[in-house]
Amino acid sequence: MINPDRYYARHQDIAWRLVEGDALLVDPRNGRIYPLNPVAARIWEMLDQQHLASEIAEALVQEFDAPPDVIRQDAYDFINSLFEAQLLK
Amino acid sequence: MSSALSANEIQPLNLEIAGIPFSVQSESSQQGKWMGIGCRRFVTLKEPQLRLTISNSSRNRSRRGSGEALLWEGNRWILDAMNFRVQELDAGRLYLAEISRRTGWGDLLRTWFSVVLLERGGLLLHAAAVTRTGRAVIFCGPSGSGKTTLARLAESQDLLSDESVAVQRDKQNGAGYEVYATPFYGELSEIAERPSAPLREIFLIGPPETRPKQPFRISRVSPGEAMAELLAQTFLRTLTQPLLSKTLPLLEDLVRSVRIRRLQFTPSPELWSFIDDQSG
Numbered sequence: 001m002i003n004p005d006r007y008y009a010r011h012q013d014i015a016w017r018l019v020e021g022d023a024l025l026v027d028p029r030n031g032r033i034y035p036l037n038p039v040a041a042r043i044w045e046m047l048d049q050q051h052l053a054s055e056i057a058e059a060l061v062q063e064f065d066a067p068p069d070v071i072r073q074d075a076y077d078f079i080n081s082l083f084e085a086q087l088l089k
Numbered sequence: 090m091s092s093a094l095s096a097n098e099i100q101p102l103n104l105e106i107a108g109i110p111f112s113v114q115s116e117s118s119q120q121g122k123w124m125g126i127g128c129r130r131f132v133t134l135k136e137p138q139l140r141l142t143i144s145n146s147s148r149n150r151s152r153r154g155s156g157e158a159l160l161w162e163g164n165r166w167i168l169d170a171m172n173f174r175v176q177e178l179d180a181g182r183l184y185l186a187e188i189s190r191r192t193g194w195g196d197l198l199r200t201w202f203s204v205v206l207l208e209r210g211g212l213l214l215h216a217a218a219v220t221r222t223g224r225a226v227i228f229c230g231p232s233g234s235g236k237t238t239l240a241r242l243a244e245s246q247d248l249l250s251d252e253s254v255a256v257q258r259d260k261q262n263g264a265g266y267e268v269y270a271t272p273f274y275g276e277l278s279e280i281a282e283r284p285s286a287p288l289r290e291i292f293l294i295g296p297p298e299t300r301p302k303q304p305f306r307i308s309r310v311s312p313g314e315a316m317a318e319l320l321a322q323t324f325l326r327t328l329t330q331p332l333l334s335k336t337l338p339l340l341e342d343l344v345r346s347v348r349i350r351r352l353q354f355t356p357s358p359e360l361w362s363f364i365d366d367q368s369g
Binding site (some may be wrong): 013015016017019020021022023026028031033034035036037042052 | 310314320321328
């Protein structure tokens with residue numbers, strides 16, 4: 001599981017594009033394609049090694065109207081899934 | 090007598106696809122003959138901008154895997170696939186292809202043209218396209234999704250392709266996209282008549298439902314999903330960084346500019362009136 005007090009960054013090999021709030025990620029190492037909804041795209045944008053995982057989660061808590069613990073856990077789960085897919089470094 | 094005559098004795102075939110005139114010349118008269126038959130709707134008198142020469146190789150190709158690799162040497166590229174290899178000799182103008190014997194020319198030509206078109210700001214999509222009131226509707230989906238089924242429901246004069254179309258910005262008007270027929274056919278090569286048409290909209294299609302609740306259904310697709318599915322239906326199977334750096338901006342522009350929705354259907358001639366009613 002990811003560490004909330006750590007910086008994570010997008011892997012430099014991943015090609016990506018933002019389009020009307022969504023994002024599209026493509027991993028040229030294996031050809032896998034990942035469409036992201038606006039919330040996931042927002043997280044992806046913040047994975048720039050300038051934001052701790054906890055800071056990313058708190059930004060979403062401020063932006064979205066849902067129980068904070070749910071938002072935080074969803075954010076950590078998503079970042080973890082990106083990490084396990086080797087889309088982060 | 091050998092059928093492999095020298096390149097000097099075989100006339101090049103001058104074709105135009107998606108507004109790009111090019112010549113293709115094979116050292117095999119038999120191969121040239123089959124290309125001429127398969128591409129006869131695309132023969133042109135225009136001076137070619139590009140020249141592709143195809144030579145046959147008796148060596149087995151060394152590359153493993155089903156995809157292709159696009160490699161760069163300086164500002165020229167090499168397309169390396171399992172059954173053929175294409176080298177850009179003069180950037181954007183001259184190309185030399187080496188193809189394994191017993192390999193058809195279709196895959197080579199389609200893959201080469203995919204890259205050439207991409208360099209000129211266009212995309213080759215695995216899609217059927219039909220014109221409705223003079224404008225093209227694209228149906229994009231993988232094999233088995235119903236492209237040929239849809240194409241069979243169309244009148245021949247309205248059909249651009251049942252298998253692959255080129256999409257490019259309308260160069261004359263600047264706004265909108267133009268859809269072009271290509272010689273990379275599926276089953277309906279003898280039927281499609283229409284050469285090109287302005288793009289009206291794109292439908293993403295999938296495998297037909299066995300027990301649909303409704304005969305036709307159109308649903309929304311998010312921009313990210315649309316880009317993902319269109320990307321999966323370009324003919325370049327290996328998505329390397331150089332290809333992606335050109336492909337993704339084009340797809341983004343297409344998704345921003347054109348209405349893209351999901352269509353689920355059962356084969357019926359009433360499909361066209363349904364689509365026309367939904368597109369008002």
